[in-house]
Amino acid sequence: MSSRVCRTCGGSDIDVDQARGSAVCTGCGSVLEDNIIVSEVQFVEGSGGVSSAVGQFVSADGPVKAPLLGSGFHTGVGKESRAQTLQNGKRQIQQLGSQLQLNQHCLDTAFNFFKLVVSKHLTRGRRTEHVIAACLYLVCRTEGTPHMLLDLSDLLQVNVYILGKTFLLLTRELCINAPAIDPCLYIPRFAHMLEFGDKNHEVSMTALRLVQRMKRDWMHTGRRPSGLCGAALLVAARMHKFRRSVKDVIGVVKVCQTTLRKRLTEFEDTPTSQLTIDEFMRVDLEQECDPPSFTAGQHKVKMQQLEQELARKLDEVEGEISCYKEEIETELEKSRPKLRGIYAAYAKEMGPSRTTADPEDEDALSSPADPEDKEGDDAALQAAAQRLTQDFLRQVIQEEEGGGAPQEAETEGAGRPAQGAPLASILGNASLGLQESFHTFEPPEPDQNPDGDPSPSGELDLEGIDDQEIDKYILNEKEVEVKTELWTKQNADYLKEQKEKEERITKEKEQGTYKEKKKKYKKREHIEAATAGEAIEKMLERKKISSKINYDVLRDLNQPAGSPASEPPGGAALVPRKRLSRRRRKAGDANAELSASATVMTKRFRRLISSTPRKKKAAPQVETAVAMETASEAVPEAPPAAVPDAGPAPAEAPTPLETEEEEEEEAEEDCVSALQLVGDYGCEEEEVF
Amino acid sequence: MDSNNDEALDIIVTNVVATFRTRCHLNLRKIALEGTNVIYKPEVGKVLMKLRKPKITASIWSSGKIICTGATSEEEAKLGARRLARCLQKLGFKVRFSAFRVVNVLAVCSMPFAVHLVDFTKNNRPIASYEPELHPAATYRIKNLKATVQVFSTGSLTVTGMLLSHDHTHTHLPSLPSFIYS
Numbered sequence: 001m002s003s004r005v006c007r008t009c010g011g012s013d014i015d016v017d018q019a020r021g022s023a024v025c026t027g028c029g030s031v032l033e034d035n036i037i038v039s040e041v042q043f044v045e046g047s048g049g050v051s052s053a054v055g056q057f058v059s060a061d062g063p064v065k066a067p068l069l070g071s072g073f074h075t076g077v078g079k080e081s082r083a084q085t086l087q088n089g090k091r092q093i094q095q096l097g098s099q100l101q102l103n104q105h106c107l108d109t110a111f112n113f114f115k116l117v118v119s120k121h122l123t124r125g126r127r128t129e130h131v132i133a134a135c136l137y138l139v140c141r142t143e144g145t146p147h148m149l150l151d152l153s154d155l156l157q158v159n160v161y162i163l164g165k166t167f168l169l170l171t172r173e174l175c176i177n178a179p180a181i182d183p184c185l186y187i188p189r190f191a192h193m194l195e196f197g198d199k200n201h202e203v204s205m206t207a208l209r210l211v212q213r214m215k216r217d218w219m220h221t222g223r224r225p226s227g228l229c230g231a232a233l234l235v236a237a238r239m240h241k242f243r244r245s246v247k248d249v250i251g252v253v254k255v256c257q258t259t260l261r262k263r264l265t266e267f268e269d270t271p272t273s274q275l276t277i278d279e280f281m282r283v284d285l286e287q288e289c290d291p292p293s294f295t296a297g298q299h300k301v302k303m304q305q306l307e308q309e310l311a312r313k314l315d316e317v318e319g320e321i322s323c324y325k326e327e328i329e330t331e332l333e334k335s336r337p338k339l340r341g342i343y344a345a346y347a348k349e350m351g352p353s354r355t356t357a358d359p360e361d362e363d364a365l366s367s368p369a370d371p372e373d374k375e376g377d378d379a380a381l382q383a384a385a386q387r388l389t390q391d392f393l394r395q396v397i398q399e400e401e402g403g404g405a406p407q408e409a410e411t412e413g414a415g416r417p418a419q420g421a422p423l424a425s426i427l428g429n430a431s432l433g434l435q436e437s438f439h440t441f442e443p444p445e446p447d448q449n450p451d452g453d454p455s456p457s458g459e460l461d462l463e464g465i466d467d468q469e470i471d472k473y474i475l476n477e478k479e480v481e482v483k484t485e486l487w488t489k490q491n492a493d494y495l496k497e498q499k500e501k502e503e504r505i506t507k508e509k510e511q512g513t514y515k516e517k518k519k520k521y522k523k524r525e526h527i528e529a530a531t532a533g534e535a536i537e538k539m540l541e542r543k544k545i546s547s548k549i550n551y552d553v554l555r556d557l558n559q560p561a562g563s564p565a566s567e568p569p570g571g572a573a574l575v576p577r578k579r580l581s582r583r584r585r586k587a588g589d590a591n592a593e594l595s596a597s598a599t600v601m602t603k604r605f606r607r608l609i610s611s612t613p614r615k616k617k618a619a620p621q622v623e624t625a626v627a628m629e630t631a632s633e634a635v636p637e638a639p640p641a642a643v644p645d646a647g648p649a650p651a652e653a654p655t656p657l658e659t660e661e662e663e664e665e666e667a668e669e670d671c672v673s674a675l676q677l678v679g680d681y682g683c684e685e686e687e688v689f
Numbered sequence: 690m691d692s693n694n695d696e697a698l699d700i701i702v703t704n705v706v707a708t709f710r711t712r713c714h715l716n717l718r719k720i721a722l723e724g725t726n727v728i729y730k731p732e733v734g735k736v737l738m739k740l741r742k743p744k745i746t747a748s749i750w751s752s753g754k755i756i757c758t759g760a761t762s763e764e765e766a767k768l769g770a771r772r773l774a775r776c777l778q779k780l781g782f783k784v785r786f787s788a789f790r791v792v793n794v795l796a797v798c799s800m801p802f803a804v805h806l807v808d809f810t811k812n813n814r815p816i817a818s819y820e821p822e823l824h825p826a827a828t829y830r831i832k833n834l835k836a837t838v839q840v841f842s843t844g845s846l847t848v849t850g851m852l853l854s855h856d857h858t859h860t861h862l863p864s865l866p867s868f869i870y871s
Contacts, residue, residue, distance in 0.1 A: 149822050164823040177814050180807050181821060221806045221842035222825030294803045294843040474723060474779055484722050487729070494731055 006030060082118070089114045092132050099155055100136070100147055110139040113174065122173055126166060129156055134167040141178035146189040148226060150254055183211050183225035183232075190229055193252045199240055207236035209281070210267075217270045218291035219263070227255045231263035239277050266292045700848070704759065704795040707766040711753040711774060712785040720749065723780055738773065745769035749777075756792075763791055794852055800844035809840065 004023075005012050011027030016036070023033035042054045090111050097107040113135040117123055123131050133152045140147040149167070153160045171178055191204045210232035214220055220228050230253035237244040246260055253260075267273055269292070272280065315322070488495065717736045721729035728737040736749045743765040748756045755773065760766035770789055778784045806827045810819040817840075819827035826839040826847075836850030 161823060164820060168818060168820065168823075171818065175815065180810065180819060218803065218805075218842070220821075221804075222821060224822055226822075291803050291842050293841075297843055474725075474776065480723050487722060491731065 004032065006032065085118055085123070086115060089118070089128065089132060092128065093136065096132060096136055096152075096155065100140075100151065102136070102139070102145065102147075106136075106139045106143055106145070109142075110135045113138055113170075116174055117170065120173060122169070130158065130163060130166045131170075133158070133163050134170045137163070137167055138170060138174075138176065138178060141181070142176070144179070144185060146185045148186070148254075150226070181225050183215075183220060183228045184208055186225060186229045187211065187233065190226075190233055190252050194233060194237070194244055194248065196237070196240075196242060199242070203233070203236045203240050203242070206239055206281075207232040210235055213270075213272050214267065217267075217272070218294075219266055219270075221291060222293075223263075224255065224259075226253045227259045227263050229253060230255055230260050231267060234260070234264070235267070269295075700796050700798045702762060702794060702796045704793075705761065705763055705766045705791060706756065706758045706793040706795075707760070707763075707770060707789060707791045708754065708756045709770050709774070709789040710787050711755065711777065711782070712787050713753055713783050715749060715751050715753055715777065715782055717749065717751050720777070720780060724776070738776075740769055740772060740776075742772065743769040745773070747773050763794075766791060792851065793849060796848045798846045798848065800846065803844050804840055804842055806840065806842050 004014055006014065006025035006027060008030045009025060009028035011025055013026045014023055014032060015026050016023045016033075018036075018038065021034070021036040021038065022031060023036065024031050043051045044054050045051050093107055093110050093114065097110065102110075110132075114132065117131060117135065133156055137147070137149055137152055139145075149160055149163055153163050156163075170176075187204050187207050191200055191207065196203045207229070211220075211228060214228055214232065230249045233253075234244060234246065234249050246257060250257060250260060717729065717731075717734070720736050720738070721727050724738060726739045726741070730737070734750065738747045738749060739745070740747070743760055745757050745759045745766070747758075747769075755770070757766055757770050757773065760769055767789060771786060774784050774786045806819050810817045810827050813829065816831070817827050817829045824839075826841045829838040829840060830836075831838065831850075834850060834852060836848055836852055839847045839849075
């Protein structure tokens with residue numbers, strides 16, 4: 001209390017009485033202050049003699065003004081949502097951060113980033129998980145902790161590149177320049193994981209020197225730092241006579257074998273690899289190398305040049321021979337029939353009367369062949385393709401005919417040529433007809449189309465387009481049939497599905513129950529399991545939570561609860577049935593709770609402590625369950641602990657059970673004995689967590 | 690130094706992506722069954738048609754929107770698009786060629802020297818970004834040209850963006866050496 005001066009007499013001797021709340025000048029007796037405002041903690045006695053402090057809890061990052069009920073409701077809702085988002089984010093950050101073993105300072109920084117992100121509305125349209133992972137990774141980078149993006153993606157089971165995308169977006173929007181990753185940062189971490197014991201420090205130092213050397217030799221630009229570290233550690237380990245195989249290193253460093261080998265070979269190519277161990281520790285070579293991909297590129301270029309020179313020389317020698325070759329080839333091309341694609345060739349093959357078909361086709365094909373010089377190559381390719389596909393096509397047609405008319409199978413051989421003849425004539429007519437139609441189609445078109453700009457009028461400018469070549473892109477009727485058959489065969493499943501869907505829709509329309517089904521997100525399927533333990537296992541399988549959970553311990557936790565539950569003699573068969581069905585239902589509900597958690601253990605505690613819906617059951621049950629988690633020996637205590645509970649609250653127990661079990665017959669509830677209640681409590685203990 | 694580089698650098702346009710509209714509904718099944726070199730993907734709802742002469746792959750949707758990729762120059766892209774429209778016309782659809790627009794151009798260029806990416810990124814801080822864990826190249830975004838340059842440590846560059854091909858060579862060449870030598 002600052003000493004004040006009395007107004008009346010000027011004396012500075014002022015007596016402040018806290019009890020009365022007044023300040024009085026001792027000189028003149030004038031009262032300077034009445035009803036002094038005091039900042040003290042006050043206690044109030046509550047029911048049962050419990051004394052509690054008076055006041056409201058205001059959190060640092062809660063809503064700015066205290067949550068008002070009634071007045072100010074509208075603004076309260078908006079603030080609430082933001083507060084909730086931030087709260088949710090903070091919780092997730094804490095969760096994820098603790099898994100990464102980040103200290104509190106980092107987590108706070110990450111939360112600040114998250115607040116920035118939310119205020120810039122960057123969380124819209126993105127999963128909160130991704131955003132939070134990106135915030136955490138940003139903190140890791142700025143602080144320089146040895147965490148990789150891969151670690152985060154492992155924890156979340158998300159693709160690295162998706163996280164990377166979010167991370168890059170954050171750096172851009174928040175204008176934060178994260179320092180580049182230095183492979184040296186990862187070495188202590190990996191060395192620790194490889195367990196070098198006492199010599200850990202020495203091996204790390206050697207590996208560090210190796211990495212620095214690699215950096216100088218330009219091996220590290222554009223590569224994942226973890227790969228380099230892996231190679232360096234492997235070499236360092238061998239140098240210090242530790243046996244670490246490639247597999248060990250890979251498991252720690254998370255790259256694949258090929259990458260590691262490649263790094264090692266690249267290092268081998270550098271002049272440093274020629275030094276002995278002692279020399280390496282003492283001397284540092286001045287010379288720097290080019291990056292390995294650069295040298296590889298140069299090498300390739302050189303090889304290409306050599307090849308070109310060789311080819312040129314060969315050409316000079318074989319000049320004459322090639323001339324003769326070309327002449328022969330042109331002759332061959334002229335005599336070879338031109339093919340218009342797989343289907344044309346196949347269609348031709350069908351008819352035995354090829355002589356009638358050929359000249360017509362040749363006429364059709366020779367005209368487009370003239371302007372094209374590349375036809376020779378294409379024809380060769382097509383011939384080869386045609387040979388390969390002919391068998392397939394024949395098989396397809398055979399299957400059809402064989403399946404359709406098994407009797408005709410015998411006369412198949414005769415059947416096809418008989419079919420072939422009319423088909424060939426149809427083919428001939430069809431191809432001719434089509435050709436004619438196309439030829440008549442073309443001349444009017446250029447006259448009709450205006451020569452002006454194609455864009456405003458929307459008409460197609462035909463300049464420079466070779467129509468005859470385009471004709472080749474269109475199949476004629478026979479080919480269309482063949483292709484239709486093939487396609488329907490290939491996509492039979494899909495077409496069936498479509499038909500069924502349509503039928504279903506028409507049926508529902510008739511019934512009047514047709515609803516426009518929008519795409520719904522897949523809801524979590526309800527897991528059916530006999531015991532809570534099974535349910536937990538199934539859920540974990542589905543959720544693919546980390547393999548670091550010891551399932552045996554999980555199972556053990558369930559069993560002791562199961563054994564006292566099974567102990568009381570199942571006098572009424574109803575009770576075990578009830579128990580099972582109750583378990584099933586409650587297991588499902590428990591899973592709904594559990595499936596929200598990443599790690600089972602930590603979340604369980606929170607769920608136990610913070611979840612409200614079940615807490616019609618008294619607090620002691622929660623405590624006993626908690627005790628059970630920590631020490632499985634406590635489990636036998638649970639039923640005896642439950643017994644005194646059964647005493648004071650037998651009336652309570654049936655009512656919550658009744659309300660939850662609609663399907664159970666309520667009449668039975670009254671006849672349940674105290675012992676059976678104990679058994680029921682035992683089973684409930686299971687599912688509480 | 691710059692003039693030397695101008696002669697040594699050749700920027701090769703490797704891919705041009707263009708879209709256009711046919712202003713009419715297209716029956717994909719008919720195209721799939723009656724055209725050669727087509728792949729029909731009913732699950733996605735499009736048809737892929739590959740032309741040989743300008744080597745172009747076109748994705749055709751039933752709404753009439755078509756995307757052509759694989760051309761090596763803009764003129765080629767336009768020619769290919771027109772050929773495609775002609776082909777569809779012959780199949781019997783009332784095709785009109787409208788709204789032809791080049792969407793993206795990809796060019797490749799190679800420097801005769803290697804680039805130290807970490808220093809490069811440090812010097813060009815907000816514009817360049819380099820994440821070795823994700824991609825081996827440093828990405829450099831030029832906002833006013835709306836282009837992205839990816840710089841690899843071997844000295845090769847890929848330039849992507851909505852520029853016309855002659856723009857690439859004129860605007861890009863002088864800017865490149867300055868970025869890299871700094």
